[in-house]
Amino acid sequence: MSAALAEGHIASAVQADGPPAIQLDKVNKWYGTMHVLRDISLQVATGERVVVCGPSGSGKSTMIRCINRLEQHQEGRILVDGTELTDDVRSLDAIRREVGMVFQSFNLFPHLTILENCTLAPIWVRRMPKKDAEELAMEYLRRVKIPEQANKYPGQLSGGQQQRVAIARALCMKPKIMLFDEPTSALDPEMIKEVLDTMVGLAEDGMTMVVVTHEMGFAQQVADRVIFMDRGEVVEQGPPEQIFNRPSTDRLKLFLSQIL
């Protein structure tokens, strides 16, 4: 894993062959009468790292929640690793296993230890023997640099540590894709870096990632592409350097003036 948010952009790991890791074709979603995703079309290649930004309420969370079907879209198609998301339970199970998700609120089980939080899904969903699941969990807890916390409970850890557990827990399912929804926005400033460093390490390992974040330093170092959403639409997308330095729409210029 990398030392830190260092200078320069880490090498791209995009694989051109095979189906896209994620594909959205003209996806539309409404909550009641409110149109929250408008004709979203998007492809994420295997190994690609995409950062999604945009004002609050623009549909970023809804879009990534649709990708692992925590929410359902009403029009258009979403394919994950070539499989279309439908109501078929088997394909849903397959997709949930391939896609790891990390939320703003860490969502750890408070009554389970760190180790138990990490082994729960491998044991019950993947049917992995307990001993193997524990070995795997320890491997990932070492990677996020908190193996010594394995037998504590979430409430005994700092926010940054809990978020790293949440990342380790997702990795224990051996996902092909990781989705992050504002993973550092609930953290105190001094803890943001340790979580971003963990994510940089994942990117260096070639993980396909979609990250909703306003951490521009992270985006500049890691993103192959930045997507700017506003009012349910993809308004602009491009390499970080283009999006942050040469915005072409007034909506993106306004957004950047508010966050930078």
Ligand code: ADP
């Ligand atoms: P973002 O993550 O960009 O802040 P969201 O995807 O959370 O935006 O929300 C997009 C819009 O959908 C907002 O107007 C929000 O209030 C609305 N919304 C989000 N979740 C729900 C829900 N479960 N029910 C009704 N409206 C929702």
Ligand code: MG
């Ligand atoms: Mg959100």
